[in-house]
Amino acid sequence: MKTSAFALLAGASMVAAHSRPIAVWVNGEDQGVGTGSGGYIREAPNNSPVVDVTSKDMTCNVGGSTKAGKSLAVKAGDKIDIEWYHNTRGDDIIDPSHKGPIMTYLAPAASNGEGDVWVKIAEKGFENGEWAVINLINNKGKHSVTLPDLADGDYILRDEILALHEGNRNGGAQFYPNCIQITVSGGSTTLPAGVAIPGAYKADDKGVLFDIYNSFTSYPIPGPAVWDGASSGSPAPAPAPAASSSAAPTPTSAPAATLTPANPTTGYPTAPAATSAPAATSAPAATSAPAAPAPTQGAGNGNEGSESTLPKTFTLDTFITWLRANAGSPTAQKLRRAHARAFNF
Numbered sequence: 551m552k553t554s555a556f557a558l559l560a561g562a563s564m565v566a567a568h569s570r571p572i573a574v575w576v577n578g579e580d581q582g583v584g585t586g587s588g589g590y591i592r593e594a595p596n597n598s599p600v601v602d603v604t605s606k607d608m609t610c611n612v613g614g615s616t617k618a619g620k621s622l623a624v625k626a627g628d629k630i631d632i633e634w635y636h637n638t639r640g641d642d643i644i645d646p647s648h649k650g651p652i653m654t655y656l657a658p659a660a661s662n663g664e665g666d667v668w669v670k671i672a673e674k675g676f677e678n679g680e681w682a683v684i685n686l687i688n689n690k691g692k693h694s695v696t697l698p699d700l701a702d703g704d705y706i707l708r709d710e711i712l713a714l715h716e717g718n719r720n721g722g723a724q725f726y727p728n729c730i731q732i733t734v735s736g737g738s739t740t741l742p743a744g745v746a747i748p749g750a751y752k753a754d755d756k757g758v759l760f761d762i763y764n765s766f767t768s769y770p771i772p773g774p775a776v777w778d779g780a781s782s783g784s785p786a787p788a789p790a791p792a793a794s795s796s797a798a799p800t801p802t803s804a805p806a807a808t809l810t811p812a813n814p815t816t817g818y819p820t821a822p823a824a825t826s827a828p829a830a831t832s833a834p835a836a837t838s839a840p841a842a843p844a845p846t847q848g849a850g851n852g853n854e855g856s857e858s859t860l861p862k863t864f865t866l867d868t869f870i871t872w873l874r875a876n877a878g879s880p881t882a883q884k885l886r887r888a889h890a891r892a893f894n895f
């Protein structure tokens with residue numbers, strides 16, 4: 551019974567537990583919370599994902615064309631840690647169900663992100679048997695990128711999580727793009743032309759329409775190849791789907807073991823797909839966990855769909871069905887939040 555309740559909560563969190571960057575560290579030095587007025591992060595109205603790859607919100611999230619209050623002073627070659635949280639600093643970061651890559655881009659601030667201006671400077675996918683998102687959680691919400699030797703000026707650093715827990719269906723992949731304003735000094739290389747965002751991804755890209763619940767040996771990170779940081783003249787080549795994985799800076803551990811949703815190293819609750827299997831054998835849908843959540847939840851920023859009423863008395867199966875159907879609802883979210891700490895999500 552305890553296991554079942556746990557699986558239910560895990561299922562709910564799959565939908566509710568989004569994420570956003572809250573702060574930046576420069577060479578190990580905390581720059582303070584960057585959201586809010588006067589901050590250096592362009593803050594979206596909420597932490598919901600963008601699911602339409604053609605949406606303008608793909609650039610810098612909802613409202614992301616509006617500049618933040620200030621720009622963070624950095625130097626070319628600095629080590630930048632981007633610190634993500636579910637909502638506020640110190641909370642639960644992101645639900646471990648949200649497995650996927652993390653990608654980082656740069657554009658000149660003068661472009662405000664419009665046009666073929668986005669240059670990928672880092673990407674982390676599925677490496678050494680682990681997803682970038684899980685490594686992010688294990689690293690207390692932080693991941694590092696090293697700034698290239700950039701010519702002095704104002705830039706937008708676009709940090710993006712792509713959560714693939716529903717990536718097995720077209721339109722199910724959840725993008726969490728967020729833009730951080732930086733002012734670079736001490737460098738020299740001109741940023742080459744890049745790609746347009748939206749435009750860099752397609753809904754059926756191999757790394758976007760990707761089933762993390764099936765076994766696989768490698769994961770093709772979507773988007774352009776990572777800029778080598780040197781060739782200022784040559785624009786990043788157009789997205790080469792096949793080449794992108796081989797161009798990754800960190801070689802993928804080639805014969806990665808078959809991936810199972812459960813992650814023994816994190817200490818986090820087992821992913822729903824695994825836990826729900828024994829508990830919910832009566833519901834065949836439960837074995838393919840990603841397909842279960844209500845379609846409305848993918849709606850992205852804004853409404854999370856309406857909520858139906860849970861009867862006063864109910865069987866466990868009724869509750870499972872209700873929770874699945876209302877996973878993004880205020881009640882389900884409250885339920886999750888109420889239990890979040892107890893379950894260490």
Ligand SMILES: [Cu+2]
Nearest residue numbers: 565566567568
């Ligand atoms: Cu989420």
